[in-house]
Amino acid sequence: MTPDNPKPIIVARNVSKHFGAFRALNDVSATFNEGQVTAIIGPSGSGKSTFLRTLNRLEAHDSGSIQVDGIELNDNLKNLDAIRREVGMVFQSFNLFSHLPILRNVSLAPIRVRKMKREEAEAKSMALLERVGLKDQAHKYPVQLSGGQQQRVAIARALAMDPKVLLFDEPTSALDPEMVNEVLTVMRELAHTGITMLVVTHEMGFAREVADRLIFFDQGSILEDSAPQTFFTNPEHERAKAFLAQVRHGF
């Protein structure tokens, strides 16, 4: 999947983030290449969400630097706009716009941000909804859909902006077990399209099978960064071993 001459798309150097006196991210450095699918795992409170959210500045980092596709992420609003166009995000709790029909949820950003014509944006949104298997739900409202369907809409909504990078923050954690697979299926298909994906997840099966790379967070730092196979069979650190043991024996 990863091309032979990898091109870095996200470069994070020594990123730190505090909430008050609490240090949520501790000198995190990582480079993500175009087309790479990275699974991010780690115990609760280890900073996984915070890291993901600094990458599109839903949280501002206090030190270090982040570059996305060569653009520096800082207080410059032009840069921020440019980066947000390239980075899509899918949230644990879907966050669909509850007052808008499904089709409008997907087509809003292309119309507003990309200044696409309405008909064009809706045709594109329809195609995306078809791709996630929800074409016939286009005119319903979010509350009328199941959790799994809502999350698939959220993925379509992010894709409508043609992002180069998709960030997923525990996309299946809020779902009933029987709905997890329909979302993972969509994500699996996406992973083969060459889009760069960073996926915070508790789905070890998915991480092992789909990801090219696995990052283990602990206490605001990246503790392990390896191929999934290596991590699952032979983790380096005690903390990672303990984490895996806990996950294997179920929560």
Place this chain on the structure above:
Amino acid sequence: MNWTKQHPAWAMFAAMIGLLVFLWGLAIPLSLAPAPIGPAAQQFAEGARVTVLLTLISGTVGVVLGVLAGLGKLSSFRLIRWVCDFYVWLIRGTPLLLQILFVWLAVPQFLPDSMQLSDFSCAAIALALNIGAYNTECVRAGILAVPQGQVEAARALGLSPFQCFMDIVLPQSMRVALPALANNLASLVKDSSLAYAISVVELTMVGYRVQAESYQPIPVFVTVAVIYLILTTAFTTLTAALETQLDVGRKR
């Protein structure tokens, strides 16, 4: 109210047309009534029109004020927050009649002679400022009720703060704030009667004049009360329909 729930758009349309027909046609049935109502039919109709106009103008400006001040109260700039808090505190802590008199008597002193306000404008300004302060709290509560996750999703998609406000926050906060705003508007229909104090010839003033000429307060004030009831009912229907229309996304 079941019918308004099933056909919100039609109910809105019907209430609006009904209101207009009622206003322009009011003089005809009233003129058939015996004295003292019949001879004063034109006056009643004119008074009702002034009341509705006053309500619509100050009600609309009041919603805009409420949205601005409601946003201002949530602003990250302390000065803006302070100004909005002061506005709400001032208006809610003083009588409406005093506010109307103040705009009528005191404000002209600040204006050049060439730019004097009509009595009607003074009443409209005072009522708009008044209802705006009450709307502020409703709007603020509405904005706070919009899930933060949706705002984040909109920002992550690249919408600007302004687009995010107009497309995501405002419609949803209005849905929450609407019942309270509608309540304020219905009160405004009645509160506009205080404009009589600065000689605006609205419905209550008409009633007062007609009974003073005829010495028959009971039929006159019953007529005035019935007209107010019809107006408040029309406004309530209008807002109930608007509310159901905005509510679609929430039903299961």
